Amino acid sequence: MTASHTAQLIVFSAFVLDLVFGEYPDRFHPVLYMGHYIKFLWSRRPGREKRTLLLWGVFLVLSGGFIFWCGPYFLHTFIKGMAGVLVSILLLKPVFALKALVKAAGQIKKALEEGDLEDARRLTSYHLVSRDTENLSEEEVCGAVIESVSENLTDSFVSPLFYFAFAGIPGAWAYRFVNTCDSLIGYRTAEYESGGKFAARFDDILNWIPARLAGLLIVAAAAVNGEKGKNAWKTMRQSHGETSSPNAGWTMSAMAGSLGISLEKREEYTLVGGEEKADFQFIGRATRIIVTAAGMYMIFLLALLEVLV
Incomplete structure (x- = not known):
């Protein structure tokens, strides 16, 4: 078996x-x-001085990235043959997630179908978003879910497998560590602003290419699913810069255009893809687009590995 076939x-x-x-x-x-x-x-x-916290944040990210790079690297080095392939499969699986993302969206959709807005808010906060969901309307809950599954196509699927293609399982693990740093400390708040700045910026850099690729995948998947592919492309081009993140806007605006809806986070952004109001049916349509996009990416990745490895 060739190296490329093994990677595939x-x-x-x-x-x-x-x-x-x-x-x-x-x-x-x-x-x-x-x-x-x-x-x-x-x-x-150490302390609360901004420069000290910034340097501590750099140390935290780089030291952890090195540690979580080394683990799979040494396992891959010392375990060979089919046992090594099996170990590699088991090591790669936890750095990406598709089923869990779709399942979480489905649970929230079910709660909304049953008229349980309170549980839908709770599930949205628990599974998908860091924002306060206590006072969100049903439309805002639906929007938050759709935004999250769109953004997570990058963070939870495209990016880790992108780094697997170029840097193997150690690269995928290192990416996942940086992304986890961003999700835990990469916030613009008094507590995290300085110490989490490096994690947030490093995560932005690592996701720069995958986010744009994920946006294109959503556009293509929308067309395949009979959604508004042309509108997805138009909205993505026009609105991807509306978010504070340099990456999240690509997938979220593409999804807004795909579904012909507006996605809004209070006092932060509005991504206008159409005039329809989001309801729970749009969650199902969004997850179908995400699953289709993931399947397309898998085909692309298998072809890429044939060339790279």
């Missing part, structure tokens, strides 16, 4: 493993331990 087998098997079984139990999930490492170092940050 690993990524395709990990993809199937995700579709069938979803996420690992917490005690076996490396992202949990990444979070523990981040919280441990953050709790021991």
Whole structure:
């Protein structure tokens, strides 16, 4: 078996493993331990001076990235043959997630179908977003879910597999660590502004290419699913810069255009893709687009590995 065929087998098997079984139990999930490492170092940050916190944040990200690069690197070095392939599949699976994302969106959609807005708010906060959901309207909950699954096409699927293609499983793990740093400390608040700045900027850089690729995948998937592909392209081109993130706007604006709706986060942005109001039916349509986009990306990735490896 050639190196490219081995890489293709690993990524395709990990993809199937995700579709069938979803996420690992917490005690076996490396992202949990990444979070523990981040919280441990953050709790021991020295002082409150901005420069000191910035340097501590740099140390936190780079040290953890190195540690979580080394783990799979040494396993891959010392375990060979089919045992090595099996270990590689098991190591690649937890750095990306598709089934869990679709499942979370489905649970919220079901709660809204049953008229339980309070539970839908709770599930949205628990599974998908960091914003306060307590006072969100039903339309805002639907919008938050659609925005999150769109953005997570980049963070939770396209990016980790992109770095697998170029830097193997160590690269995918290192990416996941940086992304986890961003999700935990990369906020513009008094507590995290200085210490989390490096994590946020580094994550922006790592996601720059994958986010734009994910936006294009949503446009293509919208057309395949009979949604508004042309409008998705138009909205993405016009509105991708409306968000504070240099990356999130690409997928979210593409999805807004795909569905012909507006996606709004209070006092932050409005992505106008059409005049229809989001309801729970749009969540199902959005997840179909995401699943189609993921399938397209898998085909692209398998072809890319044939060339790269």
